[in-house]
Amino acid sequence: MKYQGNISKMKSNLTDTVEYLFPIGEQQIPLNQFIGKKISLTYLQQINCIACGKKTNKSFGQGFCYTCFSEAPQASECVLQPDKCKAHLGISRDNEWAQQHCLAPHVVYLAVSSNLKIGITRLTQIPTRWIDQGASLAIIVAQTPNRHIAGTIEKFLMQHYSDKTNWQGMLQGKSMEIDLLVEKEKACEYLPAELKQYCNEDENITQLNFPISQFPDKVKSVTFDKIDKVEGIITGIKGQYLILDNSNVLNVRRHNGYLVELDITE
Ligand SMILES: [Zn+2]
Structure with missing residues (x-):
């Protein structure tokens, strides 16, 4: 066909x-x-x-074309640098878009593809985000009311975890033995009190199998x-x-x- x-x-x-x-x-x-x-x-x-x-x-x-990359809300700076999101201060390329995408519940997660990585996404993007990254296991670490706080937690945890997927290893099916429950606990311990409050008790580990x-x-x-x-x-x-x-x-x-x-x- x-x-x-x-x-x-x-x-x-x-x-x-x-x-x-x-x-x-x-x-x-x-x-x-x-x-x-x-x-x-x-x-x-x-x-x-x-x-x-x-x-x-x-x-x-x-x-995106260059104009949309420079101006469209879906190509905002905070897409790649969530900690820089200013929607909670009323600053964005488009208010309505920010309402739906930045001022919506977000999660911070730990995922295992070939390596262990930290990431954030909107709550409604789970498990799509994990699938898109080729993660085989993932756990939600924290849930936040907006993108800025999730981005701030991620930035903080990037001192301890990679935020990148090793795509070659991921495609070759390489994997690490990691206890995500233990890692979640550790990650929350790293956080200062004002960020630790967003950690949740969710112990559910999602397993993903790819064709x-x-x-x-x-x-x-x-x-x-x-x-x-x-x-x-x-x-x-x-x-x-x-x-x-x-x-x-x-x-x-x-x-x-x-x-x-x-x-x-x-
Ligand atoms: Zn365009």
Whole structure:
């Protein structure tokens, strides 16, 4: 089957195994059934901004034209630096957007992909955020009323934990033995009293299984900025990556707004 359209970050559902949907144009292709099958993606040399839809020669901040990257609320500084969020002071690019995205309940979490990492997200983005990062285990450490406080806790805990995923290790299925309950307790102990009050008693550890038939020994990230065609047999999907049998991996999220032809055969 052939499909054509602008692609965007994969959607997912957490069941026993994460189920992925690949958005292309108006369609959403369920991908899990194609593991073990051949896929080919051809870049059609056009990028459309995911905020305004206009053509852009280059993608800024994973899918924006330069104007939207500079002005659109969804590309605000606090997306990448939550501790700098000023929405709680009434300062933002767009009040309504800030109300929904910054002044909403957030969580601080610890997740294990190949390494242990600290992160934050909106409460409603759990477990999507963990799936997007390819985490195999995760626990909520604290819940806060807004993005700024969650960002401040994260910043504090970055003295003890990485905030980055080792994506190569994550895609190769490497993992650390970590007791997340013990780590959660430690993380809360590190915090000063005014931040520790947001730690909760939730001891629930979420386990995530990804659809992977075989982990690659080595991985090579490919991008449409350098090559026009990516093809191979899909051996797995993890995080926002398609893993192919030739060790090539494609970070789908990085190509938000790219116009692509998808050819996939059952
Ligand atoms: Zn735009």
